[in-house]
Amino acid sequence: MNGFSVIGAPLEAGAPTRGMEDAYEYLTGIGMKDVFPSGTEFTSLDRPFPCPEGDSKMKYRDEVVPFCEELAARVGKAVSSGRIAFTVGGDHAVAMGSAAGAARVCGHENVSVIYIDGHTDINTENSTVTGYIHGMPLASLMGLCGEKLTLSGAPFLLGKNTFIIGARSIDEGERPILKSQGVRVYAPEDIIAVGTERVARDVISSVKTKYVHISFDVDFLDGGVFPATGYRMPGGMGIEDAKTLLAAFSSELNVVSADFAEYNPHLDRDGKCGKESLEIIKTFVEGSTKNIS
Numbered sequence: 001m002n003g004f005s006v007i008g009a010p011l012e013a014g015a016p017t018r019g020m021e022d023a024y025e026y027l028t029g030i031g032m033k034d035v036f037p038s039g040t041e042f043t044s045l046d047r048p049f050p051c052p053e054g055d056s057k058m059k060y061r062d063e064v065v066p067f068c069e070e071l072a073a074r075v076g077k078a079v080s081s082g083r084i085a086f087t088v089g090g091d092h093a094v095a096m097g098s099a100a101g102a103a104r105v106c107g108h109e110n111v112s113v114i115y116i117d118g119h120t121d122i123n124t125e126n127s128t129v130t131g132y133i134h135g136m137p138l139a140s141l142m143g144l145c146g147e148k149l150t151l152s153g154a155p156f157l158l159g160k161n162t163f164i165i166g167a168r169s170i171d172e173g174e175r176p177i178l179k180s181q182g183v184r185v186y187a188p189e190d191i192i193a194v195g196t197e198r199v200a201r202d203v204i205s206s207v208k209t210k211y212v213h214i215s216f217d218v219d220f221l222d223g224g225v226f227p228a229t230g231y232r233m234p235g236g237m238g239i240e241d242a243k244t245l246l247a248a249f250s251s252e253l254n255v256v257s258a259d260f261a262e263y264n265p266h267l268d269r270d271g272k273c274g275k276e277s278l279e280i281i282k283t284f285v286e287g288s289t290k291n292i293s
């Protein structure tokens with residue numbers, strides 16, 4: 001790869017809470033551009049035009065899906081020109097678009113997704129409890145959702161190339177999907193048992209594809225450590241764990257695109273989580289820079 005394209009993805013219709021839409025603008029305001037090397041492109045998608053909630057099993061589908069199509073096109077364009085596409089969400093439904101964009105360029109059987117998240121995000125419109133699309137991006141990418149929740153050209157991802165790290169909230173309806181697709185899941189207790197570095201090694205040696213997409217949701221972090229997100233949950237990991245994983249993956253794998261999702265600056269009263277977000281992003285950038293020529 002020869003540089004970075006940072007893409008703002010101001011989407012919040014995929015989630016029940018408001019405010020993630022402003023993350024790109026907020027992080028830019030506190031110095032995100034300084035975290036990336038000179039020559040980095042910075043662009044943002046426009047906010048989606050508000051649509052009615054619609055089908056209760058795929059809320060705001062008419063807002064989320066076209067937005068993700070556009071994001072996929074932007075990410076695809078960056079990756080095909082040799083740039084690492086770094087998507088700043090937005091709610092985690094953005095992964096439906098960003099990973100699809102990478103897979104369209106690289107080939108769906110050639111991309112692994114490392115999904116660092118407190119949830120497994122593999123619901124379909126049939127299994128969902130909440131109806132919000134940010135709980136469905138992995139299922140959509142694998143082509144397990146119906147036509148209305150599927151971007152053109154799917155499937156974009158195989159279960160055997162999918163690794164979820166940090167999940168501690170798994171819906172009953174997601175368990176059979178994870179199992180049948182052969183997705184590997186590392187819960188916080190699995191990480192604590194062997195250490196974060198060991199989990200990083202294990203995932204790196206298990207990746208069999210030429211290309212990798214990394215998707216980071218801030219609710220991987222413990223809700224007490226990082227409260228600036230809509231779904232605060234206890235039992236999560238720490239900032240250092242996030243850095244350890246991102247440093248290892250970005251420097252040792254051929255990462256073509258990545259997401260940073262679900263940071264909500266409106267819930268960040270003292271600005272601490274914003275600063276930590278930049279630290280986490282910086283770790284990824286420094287690791288990836290080793291692979292840039």
Ligand SMILES: [Mn+2]
Binds near residue numbers: 118217
């Ligand atoms: Mn998520």
